[in-house]
Amino acid sequence: MQQDASKKLWDLLAIDKSESVLDLGCGPGHLTRKIRDWTSGTVFGVDPAEGMIAKARRNCQRLPVTFVVADAETMEITQQFDVIFCNSTFQWFVDPNRALTNCCRLLRPGGRMGIQAPARSDYCPNFIEASKALASDPRTAEIFSQFKLPWFFLDTAEDYGRLFESNGMVPRYCQIETISEPCSPEKVLSMFSSGAANGYLNPAYYSVDLPSDYEEVAREIVKASFQAQADVSGRVQLTFHRIYLVAEKKGEAPVPKSPSPAM
Numbered sequence: 001m002q003q004d005a006s007k008k009l010w011d012l013l014a015i016d017k018s019e020s021v022l023d024l025g026c027g028p029g030h031l032t033r034k035i036r037d038w039t040s041g042t043v044f045g046v047d048p049a050e051g052m053i054a055k056a057r058r059n060c061q062r063l064p065v066t067f068v069v070a071d072a073e074t075m076e077i078t079q080q081f082d083v084i085f086c087n088s089t090f091q092w093f094v095d096p097n098r099a100l101t102n103c104c105r106l107l108r109p110g111g112r113m114g115i116q117a118p119a120r121s122d123y124c125p126n127f128i129e130a131s132k133a134l135a136s137d138p139r140t141a142e143i144f145s146q147f148k149l150p151w152f153f154l155d156t157a158e159d160y161g162r163l164f165e166s167n168g169m170v171p172r173y174c175q176i177e178t179i180s181e182p183c184s185p186e187k188v189l190s191m192f193s194s195g196a197a198n199g200y201l202n203p204a205y206y207s208v209d210l211p212s213d214y215e216e217v218a219r220e221i222v223k224a225s226f227q228a229q230a231d232v233s234g235r236v237q238l239t240f241h242r243i244y245l246v247a248e249k250k251g252e253a254p255v256p257k258s259p260s261p262a263m
């Protein structure tokens with residue numbers, strides 16, 4: 001599901017073989033590597049997590065990629081890009097307006113930014129159901145009431161479109177899609193562990209210290225919730241809502257100056 005989602009963003013952006021690309025929130029760099037292998041243009045990877053950038057450097061060893069440890073809101077890059085590729089990262093922006101103003105500054109006129117990210121406040125009903133179990137189970141309820149959701153979601157494609165418009169970019173493609181497939185409860189748990197757990201079980205998003213056994217108990221409760229969500233055939237209908245958006249920076253691409261006629 002995750003790979004299909006990034007592939008769709010890749011197809012929508014249709015990066016030209018010579019375009020310069022910024023991979024924003026590059027994580028461990030698997031997609032940066034794909035971009036590097038594709039285009040002959042400049043490639044940058046940006047991520048605020050030093051550990052992610054270290055992995056991304058290893059993934060792109062000896063290849064010409066510039067990596068920068070920074071977040072979208074404050075990155076200070078002077079280079080301009082044809083494309084900003086932003087897969088599964090937009091939901092983490094703490095200040096989306098500031099991040100988008102910064103992104104717009106880094107695009108050449110006519111350049112484009114594409115995002116693929118979970119969307120809507122019910123972005124994954126299965127994970128929300130599990131979080132309700134954390135909120136009601138007597139073992140976690142008190143601590144979980146001090147959890148603050150770290151992600152940014154908007155509820156409609158129009159809302160996402162307006163956000164980009166107000167930061168100098170014109171949406172060319174903007175849709176929220178719902179993807180749903182039957183999975184085993186174990187598969188759902190592994191999807192949770194590889195992404196959402198970085199939010200729900202992260203001490204940084206609680207306003208109190210976590211007891212030493214909190215994470216273990218919370219994982220048990222989440223696992224039981226996924227098992228309880230299974231139908232008679234033992235499958236859980238795992239559902240995600242995702243925004244796909246490609247927006248273009250306002251303004252024409254500069255027409256290259258023709259050489260001055262010889263005097």
Ligand SMILES: C[S@@+](CC[C@H](N)C(=O)[O-])C[C@H]1O[C@@H](n2cnc3c(N)ncnc32)[C@H](O)[C@@H]1O
Nearest residue numbers: 025026027048049052071072087088089092093
């Ligand atoms: C789910 S990972 C996606 C990684 C990669 N784009 C991919 O699709 O494989 C999200 C990444 O966003 C990064 N991130 C979090 N907050 C960010 C911010 N404000 N600006 C840029 N990246 C951010 C995280 O460090 C993490 O590596």
